[in-house]
Structure formats: structure tokens, C-alpha cells
Amino acid sequence: xxxxxLALIITIIICCNVTAAAPDQPGGGFSVQLIxxxxxxxxxxNPNETPTQRLGNALKRSISRLHRFxxxxxxxxxxxxxxxxxxxxxxxxSIGTPPFPILAVADTGxxxxxxxxxxxxxxxxxxxxxxxxxxxxSYKTVPCSSNACSSLQAEGAYCSxxxxxxxxxxxxxxxxxxxxxxxxxxxxxxSTAGRDVAFPKTLIGCGHDNAGxxxxxxxxxxxxxxxxxxxxxQLGSSIGGKFSYCLVPFGSDNGLTSSMNFGQNAVVxxxxxxxxxxxxxxxxxxxxxxxxxxxxKERLAFGGSSVVDGEQGNIIIDSGTTVTLVPSxxxxxxxxAVDSQVVGGEKARDPQDxxxxxxxxxxxxxxxxxxxxxxxxxxxxxxxxxxxxxxxDTVTCLAFYGSDDASIYGNVAQQNFxxxxxxxxxxxxxxxxxxxxx
Numbered sequence: 551x552x553x554x555x556l557a558l559i560i561t562i563i564i565c566c567n568v569t570a571a572a573p574d575q576p577g578g579g580f581s582v583q584l585i586x587x588x589x590x591x592x593x594x595x596n597p598n599e600t601p602t603q604r605l606g607n608a609l610k611r612s613i614s615r616l617h618r619f620x621x622x623x624x625x626x627x628x629x630x631x632x633x634x635x636x637x638x639x640x641x642x643x644s645i646g647t648p649p650f651p652i653l654a655v656a657d658t659g660x661x662x663x664x665x666x667x668x669x670x671x672x673x674x675x676x677x678x679x680x681x682x683x684x685x686x687x688s689y690k691t692v693p694c695s696s697n698a699c700s701s702l703q704a705e706g707a708y709c710s711x712x713x714x715x716x717x718x719x720x721x722x723x724x725x726x727x728x729x730x731x732x733x734x735x736x737x738x739x740x741s742t743a744g745r746d747v748a749f750p751k752t753l754i755g756c757g758h759d760n761a762g763x764x765x766x767x768x769x770x771x772x773x774x775x776x777x778x779x780x781x782x783x784q785l786g787s788s789i790g791g792k793f794s795y796c797l798v799p800f801g802s803d804n805g806l807t808s809s810m811n812f813g814q815n816a817v818v819x820x821x822x823x824x825x826x827x828x829x830x831x832x833x834x835x836x837x838x839x840x841x842x843x844x845x846x847k848e849r850l851a852f853g854g855s856s857v858v859d860g861e862q863g864n865i866i867i868d869s870g871t872t873v874t875l876v877p878s879x880x881x882x883x884x885x886x887a888v889d890s891q892v893v894g895g896e897k898a899r900d901p902q903d904x905x906x907x908x909x910x911x912x913x914x915x916x917x918x919x920x921x922x923x924x925x926x927x928x929x930x931x932x933x934x935x936x937x938x939x940x941x942x943d944t945v946t947c948l949a950f951y952g953s954d955d956a957s958i959y960g961n962v963a964q965q966n967f968x969x970x971x972x973x974x975x976x977x978x979x980x981x982x983x984x985x986x987x988x
Contacts, residue, residue: 579789579811579812579813579814579815579816579817580739580747580811580812580813580815581809581810581811581812581815602940602941602942602943605939605940605941640653640654640655640656640767640768641653641654641655641656641772642739643737643738643739643772644737644738644739644746645665645681645686645735645736645737645738645754646681646683646685646686646687646688646689646735646736647686647687647688647689647735647736648686649736649738649746650679650681650682650685650686651678652665652681652769652770653678653767653768653769654768654769654770654771654772655768655770655771655772656771656772656774656810657771657772657773657774657775657869657870658774658775658836658867658868658869658870659775659834659835659866659868659870659871660771660773660774660775660780660834661705661773661775661776661777661778661779661780661783661834662705662706662718662720662755662771662773662779662780663737663752663753663754663755663770663771663772663773663779663780663781663784664718664720664728664730664754664755664756664757664770664771665681665754665755665756665757665769665770666680666681666757666760666769666770667680667681667682667683667730667731667756667757667758668680668681668682668683668684669758670758670759670760671758671759672758672759672760672761673757673758673759673760673761674760674761674762674764674766675766676766676768676769677766677767678767678769680769681756681769683733683735683756686735686736688734688735688736688750689733689734689735689756690733690734690735691715691716691731691732691733691756692715692716692731692732692733692734692753693714693715693716694709694714694715694716695714696716698716698732698753699716699732701778702716702718702732702753702778702779704777704778704833705718705720705777705778705779706718706719706720707732715731715732716731716732717729717730717731717732718730718731718732718755720755725762726761726762726763726764727759727760727761727762728755728757728759728760728770728771729757729758729759729760730755730756730757730758730759730760731755731756731758732753732754732755732756733753733754733755733756734751734752734753734754735751735752735754736748736749736750736751736752737749737752737754737781749784749785749788752781752784753779753784755770757770773834774793775833775834775835775836776828776833776834776835776836776973777833777834778833780834782971782973785812788813789812789813789816790813790814790974791972791973791974791975792812792813792814792816792817792970792971792972792973792974793810793811793812793813793816793970793971794810794811794815794816794817794818794968794969794970794971794979795808795809795810795811795869795968795969796808796809796966796967796968796969796983796985797869797961797964797965797966797967797985798965798966798985798986799935799965799966799985808985809985816970816971817970818968818969818970818979818981819981820981821968821970821979821980821981822927822928822929822930822979822980822981823927823928823977823978823979823980824838824839824925824926824927824928824977824978824979824980825838825839825862825926825927825976825977826838826863826971826972826973826976826977826978827839827862827863828863829863835866835868836866836867836868836971836978837862837863837864837865837866837867838863838864838865838866838867838925838926838959838978839862839863839864839865839925839926840852840854840864840865840923840924840925840926840957840959841924841925841926842924843876843880843884843921843922843923843924844920844921844922844924844929845884845887845888845891845919845920845921846887846891846919846920848887849924850880850883850884850887852864852865852876852880852924853877853880854877854957864957865957865958865959866956866957866958866959867958867959867964867969867978868958868959868960868961869961869964870961871958871960871961872949872960872961872962873905873939873949873950873951873960873962874949874950874951874958874959874960874962874963875950875951875952875953875956875957875958875960876950876951876952876953876957877952877953877954877957878952878953878954880952881906881950881951881952882952884950885906885907885948885950887919888907888918888919888921888948889907891918891919892909892916892917892918892919893916893917894911894912894915894916894917895909895910895911895916895946896909896910896911897909897910898910898944898945899945900941900945900947901941901942901945902941904941904951905939905941905947905948905949905950905951906947906948906951906952907947907948907950908941908945908946908947908948909945909946909947910944910945911944911946913938913940913946916934916938916946918934918937918938920932921936921937923959923963928979928980930967930980932963933966935962935965935966936949936962936963936964936965936966937949937950937962937963939962949962949963965985966982966983966984966985967980967981967982967983967985968980968981968983968985969981
């Protein structure tokens with residue numbers, strides 16, 4: 551795994567207050583609030599940190615996350631790209647009957663929905679109580695003889711010779727892991743409309759052996775990828791294959807929240823749309839085809855990373871990665887094109903030594919060229935806040951990074967866009983939106 555695969559992770563703490571619209575009907579809609587980990591509403595919030603320190607920490611967390619993409623893109627073994635300690639967004643859900651509250655990392659780059667469970671043979675320290683499956687009347691383990699067990703081997707399912715229960719095993723790039731039982735139980739999300747949204751017989755991982763760099767404030771992970779075990783796939787026809795999110799800018803007022811929508815609430819009108827591609831060997835990720843990046847009037851043709859040669863999709867869109875990653879040679883062209891058109895700043899070094907193209911300047915007066923992502927069938931024009939981040943009181947940097955392992959459209963570029971995924975139509979849509987008021 552190349553050390554050059556560096557990025558900012560913005561994990562999304564999803565505090566699920568849901569606007570429900572008859573989830574038992576196909577395509578019925580509901581919405582959840584996304585609270586950034588550095589919001590005052592987050593259990594991970596540190597009031598002693600400055601905005602610059604929070605961004606610096608996000609840059610450091612990005613290393614662990616993006617180191618996970620390269621192995622998964624080059625290996626057929628079950629592999630998750632998120633370390634729980636690196637989750638920037640968390641999701642408040644409940645599991646079981648009666649509902650047991652769970653705070654878990656939400657991630658579009660992984661599939662399995664899992665939580666720590668009693669009895670814990672080896673669990674990481676967790677502040678909240680641990681889920682006890684024996685206390686849930688709707689909990690049922692998945693037997694080895696079931697089709698579900700045999701069809702989920704790509705997600706880490708396996709059987710042992712000692713019992714008839716289907717187990718799962720997921721490893722992480724930093725040697726963290728979760729092992730446990732696959733089971734069916736009711737998953738519930740709260741509702742801003744005043745009523746809960748319940749999904750019976752949701753496949754979950756009940757983790758009895760979980761160790762590594764997991765955060766004690768979290769209880770597990772909610773996979774939102776494209777694999778068969780992900781929450782999005784399992785909700786299936788009940789959400790019509792649709793979900794969307796709208797991320798407020800990093801560093802916004804602590805009271806502001808982002809949102810994630812499912813079903814009819816996720817329909818994005820008046821937007822530009824681009825085809826969504828899948829890769830047989832990498833079913834988890836959401837791939838798009840980027841044809842070029844236009845800086846001012848200069849068009850830079852985009853080829854993509856070598857790991858996806860021969861495939862139509864050449865860049866992953868990921869809500870959990872902060873900066874946008876492009877191949878090193880393309881990054882050099884992009885940096886030269888941007889630098890030649892920036893006005894009002896003197897080149898400088900990133901105090902964190904993460905980003906390459908930086909300027910000493912009053913951020914409000916820094917004049918930058920328009921940058922447009924020319925996806926197949928959709929031009930997405932970035933604002934200055936989508937393309938640059940202020941890494942200190944005086945230094946502003948281009949929010950792109952050169953990586954030869956994976957190309958990823960990060961969440962800084964996605965902020966203040968309503969982004970809709972329609973898995974039935976096979977499209978991703980972009981609509982400029984003030985996410986703070988949406």
C-alpha cells in the first residue's frame with residue numbers, strides 16, 4: 551500500500567432524526583440529520599480545539615482511511631475501508647425489540663452493518679452500553695445452511711466446524727478487526743416527523759471480538775456501500791434504490807447539521823446527472839466517469855488511476871474522504887493550471903505538510919479560477935470553498951492530493967451540493983444547494 555495515498559477523512563456523524571413517509575410502501579421517503587463530528591452536538595466534539603486544529607486532525611485521520619482504499623481496490627479479500635476512530639459522521643440507530651440505541655460510523659465505502667455485542671470475548675472500550683442480543687425478541691442468527699450465508703462470502707461470511715451459525719470477519723488496514731455472528735433483527739431510525747421508521751429482518755453483524763483503533767464513543771459501523779450486505783441494498787424497494795445527502799461546509803457554525811435522505815425524500819430535481827458505474831471486483835464503491843477537469847478555460851483530460859484500467863468508471867465518489875485524490879501526474883498538471891491563474895496570494899507551505907499547493911493570503915480576497923468537473927453528461931462547477939481549504943489563519947491550500955492508488959471525489963468538493971444516488975436508474979445527480987438551510 552503506497553504511503554502516498556493520503557487524505558482527509560470527514561466521517562459523518564449521523565444523528566438520525568428522520569422525516570418518515572410510509573417506509574412500508576415502496577419508495578417511501580424519510581430523512582436523517584447528519585452532524586459532523588466537530589459539531590458541538592457531537593459526542594466527539596472537543597471545545598478546546600481551534601478550527602485550524604480540527605482541520606489538522608481531519609488531515610491526520612485521512613491517512614488511515616485512504617490507506618484502506620488501495621488494498622481493497624487490489625484484493626478480493628473482505629476488507630473495509632474505515633477505521634471507526636476515523637469516522638467523521640456517526641449514525642444514531644436502534645437495533646432489536648425493544649429498540650436498543652446504537653451510535654455508529656456511517657460510511658459509503660463499506661457494506662456490513664455491525665455493532666458490538668454481548669458476550670464480548672474481546673471488545674474495545676465503549677462508553678455506551680453494549681447490545682445484548684438475548685434481550686431482543688426479534689434477534690435471530692443466520693444459519694450456515696441459508697442462502698444468505700453462502701451469498702455473503704464477499705462481505706466476510708464464513709462457517710466453522712463447531713456450530714451451525716454463520717459468522718463474519720472484517721479486517722481493516724491498520725489491523726483493526728471485527729468478528730462475530732451474522733443475524734437478522736429490527737433496525738429502527740428516529741423520525742423528525744414524530745414517529746420511528748422500523749425495518750424488520752435487517753442483516754447485521756453482531757461483533758463479539760472487535761479490536762483496534764475504534765472510538766469508544768461509537769458502537770459499530772453502518773455500511774452504505776453497494777454490496778449486498780449494506781443498509782442501502784437491504785432497504786431496496788422500500789426506498790426505491792434512492793438516497794441523497796447535503797453536506798454543510800467544514801468549519802460551519804457548530805449548530806448547523808447536514809442531512810441524508812432516503813426514498814422519495816431523496817429525489818433531486820433540477821440537477822445534472824451522470825451515470826453510475828460498478829466494478830465486478832469492487833462491488834462496494836460508487837464509481838463515476840470523469841472525462842476532464844476544466845480550470846478557467848484550460849481543459850485537462852482525465853484518465854484515472856491504474857487500478858481501474860479497462861473499466862468505464864475511473865473515480866470513486868465518497869462522502870467519507872475529505873480531499874479529492876487524482877493521479878500524481880494529473881495533479882501536477884492541475885496544480886500548474888490553478889497556480890497560473892490564482893491572484894492575490896503568495897505561495898507558501900502547508901503547516902501540516904499534507905497539501906502541496908498553498909498560499910499566504912486573506913482567504914476572502916484570494917482570487918481563484920473556476921474549476922469544473924466534467925463528468926460524463928454532467929458539468930459540476932466548484933466554488934472556492936469546494937476547491938480550497940484554510941489550513942491556518944493565514945494559509946489556504948488546494949483541497950486536492952496526488953495519489954497513484956485511487957482517484958476519489960472527496961466531500962469538500964461535495965459540500966453545498968444536494969447529491970442524489972438513484973441505483974435503479976444508475977445515476978448520481980448534483981444540484982448546488984445551501985445545505986445549511988435545506
